Amino acid sequence: MRINTNVDAMRAYSNYVTWNAVKSKSLLRISSGKRINSFADDPAGACIAVKMGAQVSGLKVAKRNAQDGISLIQTAEGALNETHSILGRMRDLAVQAANGTLTYEDRAAIDKEFQALRQEIDRIGNSSQFNTINLLDGSRNKITLQVGANAGQTMDVELSDMRFDAIFKTTNGKLSVTDANGQTVDVEMGLCGSQETIKKYNDAKDAYNAAANSLALAKAKGQNTSALEQEVAAKKAAFEKVGQDLNREGQNYATIVMNQVDKAISTVSLQRAGLGATQNALQHTINYLENSAINLSDAQSRIEDCDIAEEMMNFTKANLMSQVAAAMLAQANSEPNTVLTLLNSLPKANAF
Template identity: 30%
Template sequence: MPSFGDLNRVNTNIQSLDSQFSLNRINSDIAENQLKMSTGKRINRAEDDSAGYSIATKLRSRVGGLNQAMQNVGDAKSVLDIAEASYSTVMDSLVEMKSLATQAANDSLGDTERDFIGDQIEALGKDINEVSNQTVYQDYELLNGSQNSNGTGTNSGSLSLEFQVGERKSDTISTDVNAVNVGELFASGGDQDLGATTTNGGAQAGGTAIQASQATAGSQGALTFDDGASSSDYREFISAVDSAINTMSENVNSIGITQSSLSVREETLSQSISANESAKSRIMDTDFAKAQSESVRLQILQQTATSALAQANNGPQSVLGFIG
């Protein structure tokens, strides 16, 4: 602001310099306000609000992790949906096995008819193994248990999966997808005799009528029905099928529990994403109503500052009156 008597000096126009400074500051504010409106962000550089910029960056990082975690949950549900669908197919095969075994357990059938039924049940066992082979997601054979270190063959047991369902290290959900091949369903403890020994003409013959072999590396086990298996052999086999059906029911229940947990986590993630996005928006985003009001105010100040500068530049003309 010029001091008393400055207007009488021509060489340095203090009033003009002050007006230029004011106009430049207003023009800078206008440019800043236009940047906020064009980008939609209140903070475009760290110098705009260093603390707010740091907080918003952390929130943005968290939102990115939460969004990916949401995608991970969707992928995890897809994996379990595939396993569940195959479990359902295996269960259908077991139910059909029980129906056939119940039919063969009736003494109204002869040995030839029972042999036909045994062939059908063996085929159903092969179908179960084939379902296990074909249930694949990415590089995982979901229903064949844990794989060897080289990725080939199968071991008994289950496939352990751990899903990253959050943006923190500890945000995981683990589940085991149990193997459901013939070896696991009918002979998890080793080769198992599922029927009494056969007899031929009243004399005991060697071997067992019905046998299930254990799944080992590179194999999945198999059901074997000898010719001449009796109705009592099939009655024993009914119990084995019932046990396999119970095992499948437990497997489905386990997957259902994990699917429910994933659904809850999906809802929680959705709420967390919304809350964090809202917090980031309050810090980073432009309030357009406020920015527009500020734009009008600055435009008026720009016009008045321009007018003041013009008057200041004409001020030295009054000095001519002293020398005229």
């Protein structure tokens, strides 16, 4: 029997410490809900879980990016919806102006609204923005969206210039056409006619009005008006001739505008169709990202999260073994006391 070194107690204490450590780790896992609370718990598993966590986070951000892309498309598409409405009104005005019962003054009144609508198309194209990014002025032909957790996983939103000249295929509001003589001429996108013919009409009108006023004044004074009457008749005929020419030209211009409006409607429709297709693709991308994030989170959870039922079983076992080890440590510590029994059994020395 030895009293300086109690090997049984040392072994019982070692087991007690070991099971206490197991119990402490189980308590940490149960309280945190994590199987891996530090890289020491599972170095390889921790590396995989961290990488998966970064991917899950990236997928969630990519989903928000795709949703922002849909918002951008809806902004552009809403602006083009108004452009379509304006083009429809423009076509109505062109149909009205093509009617032969109208005079130049009638077409001039109709053209005022047409030109105001033209300016509104340009205003919409120049001012349509998303987060201060111009969408329809031709400054950007595409916007690239990051719709994945990794580099290169992108989607492009195709954009075009949707201002008047771009959709009507004109230059500064003028369309180049080939006339009956095979000559290329610039036709102004209006419903009245060319500025040159309008000027001739106004000059002839002013000349006729001036002559008519002179005739009226001469008659009022009792003067001989035969020469003035001939002049008035000639200027009236010239004015009516220019008026007829302007009316025919106005009808032709209205027909040209009508055809160009039809083409512009098709151009805007193609742009809206492209935006709609991209929006649908982004919606599918959002669904894919959501499912990927869920599945990847599930895989990460299997690596990183704690199975509470299993860990409670481990804790119960560790707790029981810790108590047993403590009891055995107490028993081992009591064994040296038997030495005292032996010592007490020694004969007592005789007294002198």
